[in-house]
Amino acid sequence: MSRKRLFPAEWYPQSGIQLTWPHRNTDWAYMLDEVTDCFVELAREISKREKLLIVAPSPDEVKHRLQGIVDTDSITFVPCPTNDTWARDHGGITIFDDGALCICDFKFNGWGLKFAANHDNLITSTLCQQGIFEARYENRLNFVLEGGALESDGAGTLLTTSECLLSPNRNGEWSQARIEEYLKETFGLQRVLWLDHGYLAGDDTDSHIDTLARFAPDNTIVYVQCTDPADEHYEALQHMEAQLRTFKTLDNAPYRLLPLPMADAVYDENGDRLPATYANFLVMNDAVLYPTYGQSHNDKQAAEILRQAFPSREIVGINCSPLIRQHGSLHCVTMQYPIHVLR
Numbered sequence: 225m226s227r228k229r230l231f232p233a234e235w236y237p238q239s240g241i242q243l244t245w246p247h248r249n250t251d252w253a254y255m256l257d258e259v260t261d262c263f264v265e266l267a268r269e270i271s272k273r274e275k276l277l278i279v280a281p282s283p284d285e286v287k288h289r290l291q292g293i294v295d296t297d298s299i300t301f302v303p304c305p306t307n308d309t310w311a312r313d314h315g316g317i318t319i320f321d322d323g324a325l326c327i328c329d330f331k332f333n334g335w336g337l338k339f340a341a342n343h344d345n346l347i348t349s350t351l352c353q354q355g356i357f358e359a360r361y362e363n364r365l366n367f368v369l370e371g372g373a374l375e376s377d378g379a380g381t382l383l384t385t386s387e388c389l390l391s392p393n394r395n396g397e398w399s400q401a402r403i404e405e406y407l408k409e410t411f412g413l414q415r416v417l418w419l420d421h422g423y424l425a426g427d428d429t430d431s432h433i434d435t436l437a438r439f440a441p442d443n444t445i446v447y448v449q450c451t452d453p454a455d456e457h458y459e460a461l462q463h464m465e466a467q468l469r470t471f472k473t474l475d476n477a478p479y480r481l482l483p484l485p486m487a488d489a490v491y492d493e494n495g496d497r498l499p500a501t502y503a504n505f506l507v508m509n510d511a512v513l514y515p516t517y518g519q520s521h522n523d524k525q526a527a528e529i530l531r532q533a534f535p536s537r538e539i540v541g542i543n544c545s546p547l548i549r550q551h552g553s554l555h556c557v558t559m560q561y562p563i564h565v566l567r
Contacts, residue, residue, distance in 0.1 A: 227322045228322055229319055229320065229321050229322075229409075229410070229411060229412030230319060230320040230378070230411075230412045231378070231382065231411035231412060232319075232320065232376065232378050232562055233376050233377055233378030233379075233439060233441075234376075234439075234506075234507040234560060235378075235507045235534070236378055236562050237562065237563040238274060238508060238509050238561060238562055238563060239274075239275060239561050239562060239563045239565045240274050240275030240276060240300075240565075241274055241275075241277065241506070241508070241559065241560050241561070242277045242279065242311045242558065242559040242560075242561065243263060243266060243267060243270070243276065243278050243279070243309075243557060244279045244280070244306055244308070244309045244310070244315075244344075244347065244557070245263060245278055245279065245280035245286050245309065246259050246263060246309050247280065247281055247282065247285075249281075250308050250309060251339075251550055252309070252550065255546065255549060258546045259546045259549075260289065261546070262542070262544065262546045262547060263309075263557070264289065264293060266513070266554070266558070267290060267294055267299070268293055268294050269513055269542060270508070270513070271295065271298060271299060273508055273510060273511055274508055275298070275299075275566055276294075276298070276299045277300045277302065277356065277561075278300070278302070279302050279304050279306060279311070279347060279351070280301065281303065281304065281305055282303070283302070283303050286301065287299075287301060300566070300567075302350075302351060302354060302356060304343075304350050304351075305346075306343050306347065307334075307340050307341055307343045307344045308339070308341075308344060309557050310372075310552055310556050310557060311556075311557055311558055312370070312434065312555055312556045312558060312559055313332055313335070313370035313371055313372050313429075313556070314332040314341070314345065314347050314348065314370075315347070315348060315371055315559030316328060316348040316351070316559070316561075317330065317371055317374070318359060318561055318562050318565055319410075319411060319412070320412075321360070321362075324359075324360060325359035325360065325564060325565055326362050327348065327352060327357050327359045327360070327361055327565070328364045328410065329348040329349055329352075329361065329362065329363055329364055329365060330364045330367055330368065330369035330370075331364075331365045331366070332344055332368070332370060333345070333368050333393070335370070335428050335429050335430065336368075336391045336393030336394050336430060337393045338393075338428055339428075349361070355567065356566065357561070357565055357566065358565060358567055359564075359565045364410065367395060367406065368394040370429070371559060372429060372434045372435070372555065372556055373388045373389060373432050373433055373434075374433065375433045375437070375438055375439045376439065377439045377443075379474070380412070380413055380414035380415065381413065381414065381416075381439075381473075382407060382411060382413050382415070382416045382417065383416075383417045383419065383433055383445070384416060384417070384419065385418070385419045385420075385430075385433050385436070386400070386418045386419070386420050387420075387423065387430050387431040388429060388430040388431050388433070389403055390403070391430045400418075404416050404418075414474065415474075417471055419433065419436065419437060419464060419467060419468070420467060421460050421461075421464040421466075421467055422436045422460055422461055422463070422464035423436075423460050424436070424448075424457065424499035424501055425456060425496075425497040425498075425499065426496060426498045426499040426548075426551050428551045429551075432556075434503065434555045434556070435501045435503055435553075436448055436464065436501070436503055437464070437468060437503060438503050438505070440533035440534060443473045443480055444479065444480040444482060444533055445468060445471070445480070445481055445482070446482045446483075446503065446529065446533050447464070447468055447481065447484065447503065448483075448484050448485075448486055448501055448502065448503050449461065449483035449484060449485070449486060450462065450486040451486070455486065457486065465481075465483075468481055469481065482529050482532055482533050483529070484501075484502040484503055484525075484526050484529050484530075485521075485525045485526055485529075486522075487501060487502060487517050487519060487522055488500075488517075488519050490517060492549060498549065498551065499548055500515075500517045500548050500553070501515075501553060502514060502515065502522070502526035502529075503555075504552075504553035504554050504555040504556060505530060505554060505555060506554055506555050506558045506560065507534065507537070507560070508560070511537050511539070511540050512537050512538070512539050513540050513541075513554060513558075514526060514527065514530055514539065514540070514541055514542070514554065515541075515542060515543075515544035515547070515553045515554040516542065516543050516544065517543070517544065517545050517548070523541060527541060
């Protein structure tokens with residue numbers, strides 16, 4: 225008899241959250257103070273509610289920065305070399321294997337060989353070696369996969385994008401059918417829903433699902449909607465919305481679709497558009513942390529939609545304008561671990 229595996233939804237009860245801290249040898253060097261302030265705010269909001277794990281080459285520097293703002297004694301600090309800060313994509317992915325917790329460690333290759341990832345690819349195995357996890361370690365380093373590419377409803381359905389998972393610089397020798405079979409076997413899935421449309425200008429990830437559409441409880445999908453025909457995303461996101469309407473639950477019912485606003489265009493110093501998205505939120509035990517961008521109307525509208533999707537949780541906005549300068553946002557820099565995973 226084959227083993228039963230399950231990939232829990234993000235809203236499954238959690239033991240804590242990982243942050244991988246920015247430092248002077250990351251791409252954040254030119255704006256380190258600004259992005260560190262954002263991470264401090266994240267650490268403050270997370271540690272008020274759950275256990276916080278911080279990975280950093282120099283944990284004492286981080287402790288010093290957090291002194292008097294959070295209870296540093298309650299935080300687990302792990303010294304570890306890092307290239308960057310995107311814990312969602314280099315972090316371990318937790319599954320249940322016959323009821324036992326298991327940390328799957330996939331290969332992280334800098335989003336299809338775009339950036340150096342030699343240190344980040346070893347973070348999860350280092351955490352396991354240091355006894356940070358109670359869960360069993362499962363080496364999946366023969367397959368390139370990032371957490372931001374995966375959305376699980378916790379009931380056997382995975383939502384992902386073909387643009388990312390079929391990228392030639394990830395697992396280019398694998399066909400879509402073979403990748404789907406691998407995902408089903410690894411995560412105990414009944415099916416994979418492939419989203420074939422949707423992108424964000426300035427996104428380095430090849431359209432990670434967590435920038436576009438997210439599962440929520442009660443057969444709900446929260447997604448980015450573009451209603452402005454003059455916006456460069458309009459056509460692709462209209463096609464994405466149309467495809468989402470064709471998706472059915474395992475009971476053959478339509479999903480409840482909740483549209484998030486499209487953030488107003490934000491540009492970097494070179495005039496290139498940055499990937500500001502409200503879909504990049506983090507679900508915690510009693511709260512949803514979501515990114516804001518100093519856009520009063522859109523920020524408030526996004527909060528209202530998330531309130532509908534997660535009515536029992538506090539909706540907390542965090543200014544993530546610094547994070548999009550390096551082409552990610554709030555969900556991208558966090559990784560949640562289910563209950564009984566973090567020691």
